[in-house]
Amino acid sequence: MKFTKMHGCGNDYIYINGFQVKVDNPAQLSIKMSNRHFGVGSDGIVLILPSDVADFRMRMFNSDGSEAEMCGNAIRCVGKYVYDNKMTDKTSITIETLAGIKILDMTVVDEKVTYAKVDMGEPILKAEDIPVISDKSPVIGEEIDVNGKTFEFTCVSMGNPHAIAYVDDTDTFEVEKIGKLVEIDEKFPKKVNVEFAQIIDNETIKMRVWERGSGETLACGTGACATLVASVLNNLTDRKAVVKLIGGDLLIEWDKESNHIYMSGEAVTTFEGEWLL
């Protein structure tokens, strides 16, 4: 089975063209292919599929095999994949996801997509829509005790759940130790992506992320969007900011008029291969 390896800001996935090959058990395949020693190595897999309601459809599976509602870095790469492989000649396309239909506007250089701006839709800020037990809405100040220390989270859904805490220095923060416990905290019945953010100024945020189902990744597109929303709700930044992640920068804007979040960033193809197992 042919595959294409791509990344957005170092958040790397294996892309499989569902127009050409049928994947019977994507969850199991994701676990196998994502393994960085016995497989290809990735944060998960992405299936590119036909859609009845959009130009294309995307299904994304974390490296533990769990399927996520949405993946920001991956959707930019899906746009790049379908354009570069001449499955469309449009630079503005729609992609169906479990979090609704998203619109991509792609930048093309020498007939290849290099960058995309994605309309990520509206953030979800009501507790009843975010899989948390808390009855507060929006969920600012959700206190979670981890290893005897209380952390305060702001919870935002981008179709997938996120919990954001603010720290003094992301470089030295114990992301794995804390993130892995919050990910499975009982307050999050669907588990949660955990972001640790450091405010640099009112238009710059440094962020690291412990992703649901994948562990720490070099970047998280939906997480960057959720972190911008949380930062505005907590009066820490403007509605447009650069989110600086280990793997690269994303430009996030929460448009006041439409209430839509726009995420802009790179999309990179690293190699193509053949899966033989």
Ligand SMILES: N[C@H](CCC[C@H](N)C(=O)O)C(=O)O
């Ligand atoms: N781990 C996430 C899915 C991938 C999100 C992230 N890689 C992104 O770019 O948005 C979840 O289970 O909700």
